[in-house]
Amino acid sequence: MLDDASNCLGVVVVGAIFLHFLVKFLGRKSPSVPPGPSGLPVLGHLLQIPLHYPEVAFHKLGQLYGDLVYMYVPGRKMVVVNNRAVAEELLEKRGANYSDRPRFTMLVEMMGWDPTLTLMPYSKRSQKHRRMLQQYLAHDTLKNFQVYQIAESKKLISKLISDDAHYEEHVKLYILALIMKIAFGHEISEDDQYVKMAHDVTYTLDNSGAPGATPPDLLPSLKHVPSWLPGASFATFAKNWRKAVRLIHDLPYQQVKEKHEQGTANACFLNEALENSSEDSFSSAEHVEDIKGVAANIFCAGNDTTFGTILCFMLAMVLNPEVQERAAKELDEVVGRDRLPTFEDRSRLRYVECVVQETLRWHPVLPLGIPHKTVQADIYQGYHVPAKTVVIANAYGMSRDEKVYQQPHEFRPERFLPKPDGNGEPYFDPSWGFGRRVCPGKPLADASFWIAAATILSTVQLSAAGSVEPKFVSGGIVSYPERFPCRVEVRDAVRASLLH
Numbered sequence: 001m002l003d004d005a006s007n008c009l010g011v012v013v014v015g016a017i018f019l020h021f022l023v024k025f026l027g028r029k030s031p032s033v034p035p036g037p038s039g040l041p042v043l044g045h046l047l048q049i050p051l052h053y054p055e056v057a058f059h060k061l062g063q064l065y066g067d068l069v070y071m072y073v074p075g076r077k078m079v080v081v082n083n084r085a086v087a088e089e090l091l092e093k094r095g096a097n098y099s100d101r102p103r104f105t106m107l108v109e110m111m112g113w114d115p116t117l118t119l120m121p122y123s124k125r126s127q128k129h130r131r132m133l134q135q136y137l138a139h140d141t142l143k144n145f146q147v148y149q150i151a152e153s154k155k156l157i158s159k160l161i162s163d164d165a166h167y168e169e170h171v172k173l174y175i176l177a178l179i180m181k182i183a184f185g186h187e188i189s190e191d192d193q194y195v196k197m198a199h200d201v202t203y204t205l206d207n208s209g210a211p212g213a214t215p216p217d218l219l220p221s222l223k224h225v226p227s228w229l230p231g232a233s234f235a236t237f238a239k240n241w242r243k244a245v246r247l248i249h250d251l252p253y254q255q256v257k258e259k260h261e262q263g264t265a266n267a268c269f270l271n272e273a274l275e276n277s278s279e280d281s282f283s284s285a286e287h288v289e290d291i292k293g294v295a296a297n298i299f300c301a302g303n304d305t306t307f308g309t310i311l312c313f314m315l316a317m318v319l320n321p322e323v324q325e326r327a328a329k330e331l332d333e334v335v336g337r338d339r340l341p342t343f344e345d346r347s348r349l350r351y352v353e354c355v356v357q358e359t360l361r362w363h364p365v366l367p368l369g370i371p372h373k374t375v376q377a378d379i380y381q382g383y384h385v386p387a388k389t390v391v392i393a394n395a396y397g398m399s400r401d402e403k404v405y406q407q408p409h410e411f412r413p414e415r416f417l418p419k420p421d422g423n424g425e426p427y428f429d430p431s432w433g434f435g436r437r438v439c440p441g442k443p444l445a446d447a448s449f450w451i452a453a454a455t456i457l458s459t460v461q462l463s464a465a466g467s468v469e470p471k472f473v474s475g476g477i478v479s480y481p482e483r484f485p486c487r488v489e490v491r492d493a494v495r496a497s498l499l500h
């Protein structure tokens, strides 16, 4: 009797324990993806991502849903990061998992940009490309190019003074001259083969659709569609322009290699890479493609970005004459009137530095950076970030963070000055990206931008030649001011005479 009762009790206890664990197991909540707007079946959020100014839409979503916003489009899960500290935690501290890139079917597989670091998955090869670039753009090499940057910035301002109607073309040629010299050792003349080649490549980059969002990017099997099929304009475009992409890889390499063998090559990335390569390495087609790819990448990553940044600076000066005046005054005091600024003056030009840094914050030319991708699933603050999620760091959104930047839409260089002169706000590094994929061209871009800005401020005055409604080119990766009426007048005749 007693035995029966204790058996019965045992069954009840074991049953209760089993039930307890079963309820706990069934009730366990798996972490959910970060919050975000609800999407449509199949299409997801495809129709909610605007073609123009998507960074502004993402910023607004960030204000509604928080620092991480989850969205998806066919074939792609996406997380938009709107907060700098969160981006640093994920893309830098957890960089081993967050440094891959999405597949760029149109640019890489159809147009031939496959030896291009910017678009490469995180791999041994991408690390090799970064090493090659970083070694070349190290402090000492860049110092050798300063003379050239100074000479080209003088040429730029002379052209702006004599022909301000074409200011954009002059800025374009300034950057082109520097990049062609540094990457390929080539000195451009207005209508040479390299200028035409650069023009064609820029056209292909500007017109092949938003990278990562073209039809073949969303549905990779479309890359097999024949170019004659009605509606397959992307395939026709890729077929017609692939040659231009190939040319910028092959032509400079062949020419520098010939000169290198004769011992007559100018100092440049290509020549240095050839010098550092052993005889054996030339039998590896991949190594040769690596050299060509890094050289072409200097052009395609550095051209529009630096061009756009200088245009942003010019627009900001036109819209904020008091800033321009204060910076010019600082140049008068620090540099004097009998010479032009040089790189040695930089550390003493505190306000000019703030103007340069505020340009990078006010309008980041890569407002959404270049997308990263996770390798494995991750948990962040209780949220599930699935494997192979495309992670977009919204630099624009971070630049408008009111907790960090007071009146973030305004161009206020003094925000960076320590208190009480300013507000002690931090420089805006997200303009250069994050972690293991951070821009390796920063030292070059920064120096090319700084010397152009300092020379402009010390010699000329920029003003509006009509009414200015700031608008920005948007829809591709790079965003910069649309044409605005800009007048360029000599501010200081003594200094302007030093331009020649």
Ligand code: HEM
Binding pocket: 117, 118, 119, 120, 130, 133, 297, 298, 299, 301, 302, 303, 305, 306, 309, 365, 366, 369, 370, 371, 372, 430, 431, 432, 433, 434, 435, 436, 437, 438, 439, 440, 441, 442, 444, 445, 446, 449
């Ligand atoms: C003002 C001018 C420039 C800005 C604002 C800029 C900004 C950026 C940003 C935001 C990224 C993406 C980083 C990330 O994925 O987290 C990037 C990548 C890159 N930039 Fe720049 N960049 C500029 C100029 C240059 C120049 C002159 C070069 C020439 C060497 C260059 C070479 C690259 C390369 C190769 C990458 C890809 C790095 C990788 O995928 O690992 N950039 N840049």
